[in-house]
Amino acid sequence: MAQIEIRDLGIDYRKPKSNEVFSAVDSVDLSIEKGEFVTIVGSSGCGKSTLLMAMAGLVNLSRGSIRIDGKEVTGPGRDRAVVFQEASLLPWRSVRGNVKFGLEMQRWSGGDLNERAMQMIRLVGLGRFSDYHPHQLSGGMRQRVNIARALAVDPDVLLMDEPFGALDAQTREIMGTELLRIWERHKKTALFVTHDIDEAIFLADKIVVMGRNPGHIKEVINVDLPRPRDEAVLDSEPFHDLRKRLRAHLAEDMSSMQLVKEVA
Amino acid sequence: MIAELFYRRQALILGTLSMIGLLVFWQIAVDGGLINPFFISTPSEVWTEFLAQFEDGQVGANVGATLYCFVWSMGLATVVGIVLGMLAGWFSDVEAALEPFIWFKYSAPTVAFYPLFVAWLGYGTPTIIAIAFLFALTPIYANTLSGIKNTDRDLARAARSFGAKPLDVFLQVALPGSVPVMMAGLRLGVGRALTGVVVAELFGANAGLGYAITYYGQLMQTTKMMVSIVIVILLGVILTQILSFLESKTDSWRVDSGR
Numbered sequence: 061m062a063q064i065e066i067r068d069l070g071i072d073y074r075k076p077k078s079n080e081v082f083s084a085v086d087s088v089d090l091s092i093e094k095g096e097f098v099t100i101v102g103s104s105g106c107g108k109s110t111l112l113m114a115m116a117g118l119v120n121l122s123r124g125s126i127r128i129d130g131k132e133v134t135g136p137g138r139d140r141a142v143v144f145q146e147a148s149l150l151p152w153r154s155v156r157g158n159v160k161f162g163l164e165m166q167r168w169s170g171g172d173l174n175e176r177a178m179q180m181i182r183l184v185g186l187g188r189f190s191d192y193h194p195h196q197l198s199g200g201m202r203q204r205v206n207i208a209r210a211l212a213v214d215p216d217v218l219l220m221d222e223p224f225g226a227l228d229a230q231t232r233e234i235m236g237t238e239l240l241r242i243w244e245r246h247k248k249t250a251l252f253v254t255h256d257i258d259e260a261i262f263l264a265d266k267i268v269v270m271g272r273n274p275g276h277i278k279e280v281i282n283v284d285l286p287r288p289r290d291e292a293v294l295d296s297e298p299f300h301d302l303r304k305r306l307r308a309h310l311a312e313d314m315s316s317m318q319l320v321k322e323v324a
Numbered sequence: 325m326i327a328e329l330f331y332r333r334q335a336l337i338l339g340t341l342s343m344i345g346l347l348v349f350w351q352i353a354v355d356g357g358l359i360n361p362f363f364i365s366t367p368s369e370v371w372t373e374f375l376a377q378f379e380d381g382q383v384g385a386n387v388g389a390t391l392y393c394f395v396w397s398m399g400l401a402t403v404v405g406i407v408l409g410m411l412a413g414w415f416s417d418v419e420a421a422l423e424p425f426i427w428f429k430y431s432a433p434t435v436a437f438y439p440l441f442v443a444w445l446g447y448g449t450p451t452i453i454a455i456a457f458l459f460a461l462t463p464i465y466a467n468t469l470s471g472i473k474n475t476d477r478d479l480a481r482a483a484r485s486f487g488a489k490p491l492d493v494f495l496q497v498a499l500p501g502s503v504p505v506m507m508a509g510l511r512l513g514v515g516r517a518l519t520g521v522v523v524a525e526l527f528g529a530n531a532g533l534g535y536a537i538t539y540y541g542q543l544m545q546t547t548k549m550m551v552s553i554v555i556v557i558l559l560g561v562i563l564t565q566i567l568s569f570l571e572s573k574t575d576s577w578r579v580d581s582g583r
């Protein structure tokens with residue numbers, strides 16, 4: 061059995077100021093193996109975050125089930141850690157304080173908190189900035205702290221919701237390469253939501269393409285590019301093929317999407 | 325940095341200059357016969373009178389009495405306002421239950437309760453403390469409430485993702501995030517507590533700055549009265565400045581404060 065088993069998952073939201081419910085995610089089946097790097101792509105509003113937050117145990121399921129290592133997900137747990145789109149760091153805590161935060165909340169018992177936090181801060185290359193506060197950091201640095209905070213609790217599954225979404229293309233590429241470097245060392249199962257097609261291919265063992273209305277899985281694409289990967293892979297033949305395939309998928313989704321509806 | 329320092333200096337210099345300008349104008353206007361000194365005295369006379377009242381212990385006694393009531397009322401308002409504000413900010417049921425009292429307090433002038441307090445507590449210190457307490461309570465309560473209630477949802481969710489319990493979210497996210505707005509509430513509260521004390525002393529007391537103001541006012545001794553008025557103003561400025569300073573200390577992590 062795979063590490064993560066999602067069966068017939070459905071999540072409904074109540075529309076604001078009415079009793080109507082609408083389905084953000086429906087009939088999702090997905091299996092993820094231990095140690096896999098899975099990226100999730102799809103147009104805006106197709107339910108990527110909702111799916112990820114469901115795995116994190118932060119939204120209630122309306123139908124179906126999510127099992128991780130055979131255990132049903134009913135809420136947040138030590139086996140998972142989330143990297144949010146907005147860095148969501150505590151502004152009154154230093155970098156070190158923020159990385160310690162997750163450990164404190166989990167009542168971490170695996171040794172000295174400071175040492176553990178510093179180890180993670182060095183891992184993401186912020187050793188010299190451990191006493192800085194979030195407002196003194198750049199967006200990219202904040203996301204590194206965000207990642208360090210998640211890695212510190214040593215989760216089996218790392219859930220990342222567009223962690224580099226707010227960064228410029230260049231920083232994004234650097235962060236992606238570094239994320240792979242870290243991931244290759246620890247081999248945690250990783251789920252990574254992104255809008256960026258190149259990023260989705262570059263990082264993934266497996267790409268989950270989602271469609272909208274309601275959010276569902278259109279296709280799961282295996283990526284067989286050799287690892288470790290570096291920027292050179294971006295120019296390879298198989299990469300181009302994958303990119304073309306994903307583009308087609310997303311273009312289809314965009315044309316089926318009524319702009320009028322979006323505006324209203 | 326340097327430009328900012330200069331700007332802050334400049335603000336201080338300009339403020340001081342305009343104050344000095346006012347004092348000079350006041351003195352000249354009276355000396356030149358533009359204004360009758362009976363209504364407003366002069367800075368030099370007030371200063372002389374201040375030294376005299378300081379010598380004979382009046383200043384010390386009045387400031388002492390006023391500060392005594394101030395400290396008690398402000399202390400009580402801080403404890404009650406923060407505790408109620410935290411409860412109401414965290415539990416919406418508590419907020420709903422307290423809502424009518426807050427509306428009542430906003431729309432009815434607090435001084436209107438004065439006779440009621442006199443009936444319960446008699447003339448003097450307890451009534452003064454009660455009135456000033458009510459004066460100071462509202463901003464402290466309201467700011468604490470809004471600080472806790474407007475806890476950053478993203479931060480709370482991030483905390484929960486690491487397994488934070490509701491109490492953890494309250495202590496680690498809601499409370500520290502509210503400190504700056506709570507401090508702003510305290511700063512407003514300090515000004516209002518002092519106002520409350522002085523106003524209540526105007527009505528009935530046997531010591532204190534407000535008492536001295538009415539006492540000399542009724543005797544038409546403007547200069548003696550002005551001494552206490554000036555002291556009240558200075559006290560208000562000093563106390564508020566102390567709180568502003570503490571406030572700026574607690575929100576240094578705010579991106580927009582930049583100070």
Ligand SMILES: Nc1ncnc2c1ncn2[C@@H]1O[C@H](COP(=O)(O)OP(=O)(O)OP(=O)(O)O)[C@@H](O)[C@H]1O
Nearest residue numbers: 073074075084102103104105106107108109110111
């Ligand atoms: N708390 C909520 N209450 C009601 N509706 C919600 C809520 N959260 C999300 N939705 C709706 O669910 C749908 C899916 O949202 P979701 O955030 O999962 O999309 P997404 O794929 O992550 O989009 P994006 O790429 O823009 O981040 C959207 O239509 C959104 O309006």
Ligand SMILES: [Mg+2]
Nearest residue numbers: 108109110221
């Ligand atoms: Mg999203």
